Amino acid sequence: MTNFLPMTKDDMSKRGWDQLDFLFVSGDAYVDHPSFGPAIICRLLEKSGYKVGIIAQPDWRSTNDFKRLGKPKLGILVSAGNLDSMLNKYTAAKKYRSTDNYSPGGQAGLRPERATIVYCNRIREIWKHTPLIIGGIEGSLRRFAHYDYWSDSVRRSILVDSRADLLIYGMGEKQIKEVAAQLSAGISIENIRDIAGTCYRTETLEHLWDYIEIPSYQDVVNSKKDFANAFKFQYLEQDPIRGKTLAQGHGEQFVVQNQPAMPLTTPEMDEIYDLPYQRTYHPSYTAAGGIPAIQEVKFSIVSHRGCYGSCSFCALYAHQGRIIQARSTESILREAQEIVKMPDFKGYIHDVGGPTANFRQPACEHQMDRGTCRGKQCLFPNACKSLDTSHTEYLQLLREIRKIPGVKKVFVRSGLRYDYLMAANDMEFLRELCEHHVSGQLKVAPEHISPKVTKLMGKAGKETYLKFKKAYEKVNKDLGKEQYLVPYFMSSHPGSGLKEAIEMAEFLRDTGYNPEQVQDFIPTPGSLSTCMYYTGINPLTEEKVYVAKTPHDKRLQRALLQYRNPKNYELVREALVKAGRQDLIGYEAKCLIRPPRNKQNIAVSQPENWNKKRRLAPSRTQHSKTKQTRKI
Structure with missing residues (x-):
C-alpha cells in the first residue's frame, strides 16, 4: 500500500475498505501536493476520519470509469481541476492548446469541455440520488449566470446545468468539513442550506430574510444593463463579514448564494499545509512522463x-x-x-x-x-x-x-x-x-501604461512603474549585479483602443523594451473586466467602455506591442494609418516602423544617420533563456 489516496478497488482493498465515504472526481491528474485543490480537500477529509478515494480524469464517453470505486456512502465531489476547463483547452484566439500541464506527459484532450457539467451528468446517470457537490475554480466562478467567452453567450449557473445539489465556492476547506459533518449526521443534502461559502437551488425564497435578489438569468440574457447590475451586486457583496445573501432566478427555481466563508485563521492554515502530502504525482503517471505542472510548485x-x-x-x-x-x-x-x-x-x-x-x-x-x-x-x-x-x-x-x-x-x-x-x-x-x-530577472505586471486603461484595470500608472524601475536598477547597480526587470503587458483589455495601444508602443520604444510575449486579455468567468468586455459598461460606474472584440482588432493591438517583429509590419502599418498616426511611420528616432517599399519593391532611400538614430537598447529578455509564463 502506498501513502497516496486510493484510485482503484485494489487500493481500497489494501486499506481494508469496502466502501468510500466520499468519492472525488477531478479533471486534473492526481497530484498529492498542497498546490492542487483536490489533494487539499481529500487530505482534510481523510484527517477528519472519512474514507476518500479519487477518480482522476475519467473517460467521460461512458459511465464505466465513474463506477471504478463503487458508490460512496456520503457523497460525490466534482471539480474540473486547477483551471477552468475551457481556459485549459482554448487560447485567447479560441484555438486548441497543444498541451495540458495537468495531464500525464502534458497530453491534451484528457478532459471534456465544461468538465464539471459533463462529469455530473454522467454521475447522475448512475446514481440519481447520491449527494452531488461541485467546487473548484470552474464551479466557483460560474456560480451565477455568467458570460462565457468561448460560446459568446450568457450561460446559466453551473449549479443548474450540472444538476448538482450543492456548490462550494472559494477554497472550500471550512465548507467541506461542515458539509461532511452534516451528511454524516444523517442530514439530507436538500436541507443543507445554511453553510457560508455555498450555493444551492430552491423553488422559493420564503425561508430567506436579509437577502438581495439580483436580476434573473432571463433578465441578464435579454439586457446587458441588467447583466452589469447583477454583477455589481455579486462584486460588492463578496465579503464574509458584511456581505449579504444573494438570489438569482433561473426559470422556476432560484440559485441562492450564502455569504462567503470566513477567512481561515493561522492555525487553520497551518493544519491544511501540515497534512501528509506525498508532494508529487501518483506513480501511475511515471511511464507517461509525469505531470508537468508539478515542476513549477514542487x-x-x-x-x-x-x-x-x-x-x-x-x-x-x-x-x-x-x-x-x-x-x-x-x-x-x-x-x-x-x-x-x-x-x-x-x-x-x-x-x-x-x-x-x-x-x-x-x-x-x-x-x-x-x-x-x-x-x-x-x-x-x-x-x-x-x-x-x-x-x-x-x-x-x-x-x-x-x-x-x-x-x-x-x-x-x-x-x-x-x-x-x-x-x-x-x-x-x-x-x-x-x-x-x-x-537574474524580476517579473512584474504593470499590464498597461495608458491612464484610461490602467484605471479600468485597477492598476497603478506608468509613473509608479518607472519609479520602481529606477529604484530597482539603482539597487542592482549598487550591488554590482546585472539583473533585469521583465514587465508583463496585456493587449485588448476593455478600454484599450488603437490610441491606447499606440501609447503603449511609444512607451516600449522610449524605454527600449522589446516584449517577447504579450498576453491577450481573456474574458474568464467572474471578473470585473469580463463584465466590461461583454456589456461595454463599467458596472461600478455605469460608464460606457470601448471593447476590441473582433479577432482583427485584437491582432492590431497585439502587433503594436510587438512592433519590432518584422512579421507584424503590415498590421502595425494598418493600425497607425487607421489611427491617423502616420507620423510614426518614417526614419526619425520616434518612428515605430519604416515606410513601405515602392512598387518596384525597392526600399525608399534612407538617411545616413538612420542606424544611429534607430539604435535601441537590447531587449531585456534577451539576457535569459528562461521561458516566460503568465499566471492565469
Whole structure:
C-alpha cells in the first residue's frame, strides 16, 4: 500500500475498505501536493476520519470509469481541476492548446469541455440520488449566470446545468468539513442550506430574510444593463463579514448564494499545509512522463492566500477573497525543511509567496471586524491611509528560510506588487530582494501604461512603474549585479483602443523594451473586466467602455506591442494609418516602423544617420533563456 489516496478497488482493498465515504472526481491528474485543490480537500477529509478515494480524469464517453470505486456512502465531489476547463483547452484566439500541464506527459484532450457539467451528468446517470457537490475554480466562478467567452453567450449557473445539489465556492476547506459533518449526521443534502461559502437551488425564497435578489438569468440574457447590475451586486457583496445573501432566478427555481466563508485563521492554515502530502504525482503517471505542472510548485512554498490588489481582470477576489490568510513562520519553516529532505532537491526554493508575494498580512486592522470596504480598494487609485505596508515580517521569513542547512537560494517568483512596495518605501526589503531572491530577472505586471486603461484595470500608472524601475536598477547597480526587470503587458483589455495601444508602443520604444510575449486579455468567468468586455459598461460606474472584440482588432493591438517583429509590419502599418498616426511611420528616432517599399519593391532611400538614430537598447529578455509564463 502506498501513502497516496486510493484510485482503484485494489487500493481500497489494501486499506481494508469496502466502501468510500466520499468519492472525488477531478479533471486534473492526481497530484498529492498542497498546490492542487483536490489533494487539499481529500487530505482534510481523510484527517477528519472519512474514507476518500479519487477518480482522476475519467473517460467521460461512458459511465464505466465513474463506477471504478463503487458508490460512496456520503457523497460525490466534482471539480474540473486547477483551471477552468475551457481556459485549459482554448487560447485567447479560441484555438486548441497543444498541451495540458495537468495531464500525464502534458497530453491534451484528457478532459471534456465544461468538465464539471459533463462529469455530473454522467454521475447522475448512475446514481440519481447520491449527494452531488461541485467546487473548484470552474464551479466557483460560474456560480451565477455568467458570460462565457468561448460560446459568446450568457450561460446559466453551473449549479443548474450540472444538476448538482450543492456548490462550494472559494477554497472550500471550512465548507467541506461542515458539509461532511452534516451528511454524516444523517442530514439530507436538500436541507443543507445554511453553510457560508455555498450555493444551492430552491423553488422559493420564503425561508430567506436579509437577502438581495439580483436580476434573473432571463433578465441578464435579454439586457446587458441588467447583466452589469447583477454583477455589481455579486462584486460588492463578496465579503464574509458584511456581505449579504444573494438570489438569482433561473426559470422556476432560484440559485441562492450564502455569504462567503470566513477567512481561515493561522492555525487553520497551518493544519491544511501540515497534512501528509506525498508532494508529487501518483506513480501511475511515471511511464507517461509525469505531470508537468508539478515542476513549477514542487520546491515552492505557499505562505498565504487572498489578495486585496483587486485587479479588474482577476477573479481571485471571488475565489480566495480580499482578506489575507497567512501561515505561521513555524509552519512554513517545517515545509521548507521537508523540501530539503527530498532526494531531487538541489538547494533552491523556487518561490515563497501567494497570489501576491509581498501581501503577508491583512490590509488593515479593521478588516477582520468590519470586512473589506464596500466599493473601495486598498491600493487604487492611491494607497489607503490605513493600509499596513510593512514588509518586515515577510523579510524576516525569507531570512529564516535562507538559514536552513541545505538551502542555497530562496527565490521570489510569484507576483510582486511594486506599487505596494513603493507605498512602503522599504529600500531595505528591495535591497535584500535583489541581493538574495532574484534569479537574474524580476517579473512584474504593470499590464498597461495608458491612464484610461490602467484605471479600468485597477492598476497603478506608468509613473509608479518607472519609479520602481529606477529604484530597482539603482539597487542592482549598487550591488554590482546585472539583473533585469521583465514587465508583463496585456493587449485588448476593455478600454484599450488603437490610441491606447499606440501609447503603449511609444512607451516600449522610449524605454527600449522589446516584449517577447504579450498576453491577450481573456474574458474568464467572474471578473470585473469580463463584465466590461461583454456589456461595454463599467458596472461600478455605469460608464460606457470601448471593447476590441473582433479577432482583427485584437491582432492590431497585439502587433503594436510587438512592433519590432518584422512579421507584424503590415498590421502595425494598418493600425497607425487607421489611427491617423502616420507620423510614426518614417526614419526619425520616434518612428515605430519604416515606410513601405515602392512598387518596384525597392526600399525608399534612407538617411545616413538612420542606424544611429534607430539604435535601441537590447531587449531585456534577451539576457535569459528562461521561458516566460503568465499566471492565469
